[in-house]
Amino acid sequence: MKFKNLTGFLFAIISFGLINVASASALDDVMKARGLTQKDLLAAAKTYTPTAGRDEFIVFSSGGQSGQVIVYGIPSMRILKYIAVFTPEPWQGYGFDDESKAVLAQGKIHGKQINYGDTHHPAFTETKGVYDGQYVFINDKANPRVAVIDLHDFETKQIVVNPHFKNEHGGAFVTPNTEYVIEAAQYAAPFADKFVPLEQFNDKYRGGVTYWKFDRKKGRIDKSKSFTVELPPYSQDLSDAGKGPSDGWSFTNSFCSERYVGGIERGRPPFEAGCSQKDTDFLQVINWKKAAELVAGGKAKKVNGMDMLSMKTMVDAGALFLVPEHKSPHGVMMNPTGKFLIVSGKLDSHATVYSFEKMMKAHKAKKYEGKDPYGIPIVSLKDSVHVQVEVGLGPLHTQYDSKECIAYTSIYVDSVITKWDYCKGKVLDKLSIHYNVGHLMSMEGDSVTPKGKYLVALNKLSIDRFNPVGPLHPQNHQLIDISGDKMQLLYDMPVPLGEPHYAAAISADKLKPAVRYKSGWNSRTDSISPFKTRAGREKTVRNCEGDKCTTEVWGTLIRSHITPEIIEAEAGDTVIIHLTNLERAQDETHGFAMYGQNVNLSVEPGKTVSATFVADREGVFPYYCTEFCSALHLEMQGYLLVKPKGYKAVKTKMVEGQTYTKADYDKQVKTNIATQAVINGVVKFITERNYKDFPTAVALVEDATDQLGFAATWQKKSEASAKAKDWQNATLQAGQWWQYQVKAADIGIRAKSYLEQNKAKKIKK
């Protein structure tokens, strides 16, 4: 007896009745056929998530210039949602319904609509330094803006435009109780919205850090209570807020403290040469609590309508100083205890661990090594460093483990992740990644309670990792197991849309999103919409003021018809359509798309949305539901009829395409009675089981009961028509009665299957 390989032998051993032979050899065959090693199998077991399985962590990743936020699960690495933030996105109706258009309009720059954002750094709301799962903030580097996403429904609620900057990079980061969202400038520019020659760069161009006040109760940023701290025209980079002993302070690093201005087209060496000439740049250390007091004390000036504190005011108050850092750093990360700060220069091989205690000691003693050209005092590297460690070529970003003193640094040039002890200053492990990692992310790694377990390397290049898809490649997020002493690569995830920069992961159990809205809800303002429409209260109203006419529709959506099914308007009318989704069932979203008018809405259960457009020409414009919501989804349709201006109707009677007789009616009723028998069987099955112990089943039963209620309503209508011998209507109404029966049966069968699969028990009545 000879075995082709170890696994074959293994399965031969255990085939004596101990385990299912077929499945064992099947595994062997599959591994052979697919070239999987035992290590691969272990990685597969660590990441594969069977149907209905749950991920342990949920990642919110920036989508880069896609302008979106990407949501995925760990360890399955399955992408769950793209949240539209700065870019219109039709699946979500974002930028198509009036409600979300209003959110996007908040983000206009000098009145110009911006239809993208370059998102970089997401940040969760925190309470006492712990992620609380309420909101996520995300920035736009290109057009300095910050957006607020509500984790109650995963929707963008607000966009604020920074009135002081022309570019930013270092947003969003939060203070430990989300008092402020920190947004730092990047490419220096004049604060004034006017032309200033580059020759005046040193004097008139400026950087800064904005502290956006977050109103937790309203779930919105309050611009009137926000302020900016003026900084030199260095390129500010990332920030982090202090915590514990360092709470009250924030840290922003920088590059190009040379203040070099390129101009390769005129013979000057480019920015990249002049901005990386000095060995060090500056870490900018700011006392934001003191700054807030200065603002409250009237020390700020209004610049472009928002408070700003000058460098001088800050320096005089002892609330601003600098510390040298290795050149071209990216990322400044406060450790979970708030005692140490890690910074590394991308053109260097060291990571520097700063001691907050040390730098504060020097600052308090006014022990400075000098001042920068703008009068900001400089605490020396010597007086602030805890330890410096050789971590690899091109260290970029550091994240923290749940284990004390353990950090991970992404190494861009070497394409590795370095695990090291930042207390003792000792490298512990290195893992190759593919290729050229930017940020990396550990679970709740920015909080005071990192969760360990996993790390994600956000790699900028994928090259040969995946099946090719043309010149524009996906990026590659690699999942790494950090639970043991040695890091283990688990999974390569292509990012199919966007160029993520940074991401943040939260324990899945902290998220409790809703599955429906209160009926008639404007999800963008989080309030009952004035256009909420109840079943039976639908209406279309046409009003003219002089030549200007408006056709306004208050409509509803339910499986599977749109009310109204016919809308009449005249050419030139402004048409406003308000739609409320009457469904209570989970996942019963309806869409609404209309020919030729750029109208496309997504209406989740309970939501009310509106679309406004000008019907600028006569014609016939079909509309329909875009979501496959029931077997009769394709019949969820209607027509907008735009008549010529001043059109006088010729009285004509509709000739039905099909006429029905008593025989048709009787046949339909027979079908309905048979269908009801099937439904009764399903109802019996369900009610004889402990379905009330299963929330999913309870929700399905509620939905089915609703559908049966609608069926009963149409049964009555059809019986009345039959009594009046109106067989045409009687038959059609009996048809609608049946439609609701079919929906009830569909849902009932789903509940039955669910109970069977989840082994519901028979109960005694």
Add this chain to the structure above:
Amino acid sequence: MKFKNLTGFLFAIISFGLINVASASALDDVMKARGLTQKDLLAAAKTYTPTAGRDEFIVFSSGGQSGQVIVYGIPSMRILKYIAVFTPEPWQGYGFDDESKAVLAQGKIHGKQINYGDTHHPAFTETKGVYDGQYVFINDKANPRVAVIDLHDFETKQIVVNPHFKNEHGGAFVTPNTEYVIEAAQYAAPFADKFVPLEQFNDKYRGGVTYWKFDRKKGRIDKSKSFTVELPPYSQDLSDAGKGPSDGWSFTNSFCSERYVGGIERGRPPFEAGCSQKDTDFLQVINWKKAAELVAGGKAKKVNGMDMLSMKTMVDAGALFLVPEHKSPHGVMMNPTGKFLIVSGKLDSHATVYSFEKMMKAHKAKKYEGKDPYGIPIVSLKDSVHVQVEVGLGPLHTQYDSKECIAYTSIYVDSVITKWDYCKGKVLDKLSIHYNVGHLMSMEGDSVTPKGKYLVALNKLSIDRFNPVGPLHPQNHQLIDISGDKMQLLYDMPVPLGEPHYAAAISADKLKPAVRYKSGWNSRTDSISPFKTRAGREKTVRNCEGDKCTTEVWGTLIRSHITPEIIEAEAGDTVIIHLTNLERAQDETHGFAMYGQNVNLSVEPGKTVSATFVADREGVFPYYCTEFCSALHLEMQGYLLVKPKGYKAVKTKMVEGQTYTKADYDKQVKTNIATQAVINGVVKFITERNYKDFPTAVALVEDATDQLGFAATWQKKSEASAKAKDWQNATLQAGQWWQYQVKAADIGIRAKSYLEQNKAKKIKK
């Protein structure tokens, strides 16, 4: 000795030196901790794809109302790309650069820009009925349009607007040699672009099928050679082309042949009741080859500028007839041999297998059971059916296996997939899916050579399958193993953006996309751009005609600077920026985003793109590269300076933020010499190995050699400046010399790691 479970026992047995104990018990521990069964482990092994692994099939899925096409791999179920088609998408620069704006502009409806599409059915080009991997077509249901995607670069090249329809559903489907792309109408409407009362529905509203001529050589649809066949105002649904014996014919099903017009708001039963009242609808059978001859013979009339054949012309030519089909069907699928056609009604439990031979026999014998109200003859069900099979409640769509006579039908209401023998009419297996499946898809299932192996269920609801993400859920694509007798569920994939309707899968080895463009390429027209710019030929030109001024820039992008770094214009100027990516390296895409002007470009290696905007106000507008392209990526920046109209410059000299001395120069040169030593070591390592056997390594070496060439250029410049004792420039130029060294080192190290990991051999010189 007691074992906690079978797996524990198994690993105990094999722990006597045969296998690594740690990893075996690790697998056991992981399975226990994650609650995985042996079946789950097998599914994991069948789908898990280690780093650099390849998928066997590539799926192109419609993105529904996202207006995109989703590309993912099987069996890994990892999404590789979202291709922008009907919706502007900034990551790809789609709808932001002038070149792609021109593609989107082709899709305007009556001059209105439509910023979304409701994509439904992708179709690959075919040669002799086999997928050839050249192009994919995708339709827009809402605004009847068809788009052409080139698989050479995964970009959208063309959008055509249907001039006859106001809505469609049944596109895109192709004839066996892609002579035509078939697009059928859905909601009937008047052909004329004007108001026609619904009372005239039966007489003036019409459906139809359009046959778009595809010019394979140009890779574009030729509207002038395309035509529409007029059909009754039934709601046309999906289509399929015949193949083999049925080549030359196409088949389009329909619903609402009742021609019912709803109006629930005026007391009428809704569309869903009236459109599903009759037991049968009509399959529309069309001889497209004959139709093409009729058009060539001058039998068509121009309607809205495109040829149309009337129903009468088609019926008279024997090129159009009807066959009854169970009511509200979705999908009509010709089997691989071209002999059988499967249709099923969503409100029924049967699938009907039609015999093409039988229906043709009756048609040729003019054996009809009557005519519809539009004079189209009807072949009876009896005279065309091969067999009818009870497949389940709400059968929707059928796909074919590689095994003869085997089909799979998605069952919407029951939420199952039924495997059955369509020759013998026998159900073989059923598998539960979650929940409410729409289409399903087998590998190359629409071609004459289906590949078997896998099936994907495109489920409309996910409800409890994934971690919750708010009221709007992802859809769920479930991967099913069909290689054995019984179907096995392998994987649940959430769809994070869009509502896919149908998908098509192609063998991965048929796709050979490019990784770069020819230098200066306009990827949308597939030709050299007139704005192609070579290195050193960059320029900015300002021209005025009267009051109207244009500032036009011919620029380039390369790691890591934009040329020009400073652009000057005056308020009111139209600014046109052309950018060519000079990179040859794979995956070295550069982006270009500018503050406040809604400018965001994606420039893949070799590509030339343009952005046009009006600089309507004075100010300072930073711009930068949005892709993390090198360690100095953040320094890849520049400024657009918009001066007030008629601004006269005050002569000022730039004061450098930092001045450099001979000592600085010497220090930089010392660094460069040390860096060169590192590079030489890497070069030695590579050239001593058989790197030429690895195309990836060869490409990296080419790229590194380019970078070293640039380094040499700047070395010369700096040495010249040093000779002239211009230490400021000498230092900065030496810095740029070093920047190129760093890039070369980065790439060289990547090549070295690649060779190490791929076990390259030492060679003798």
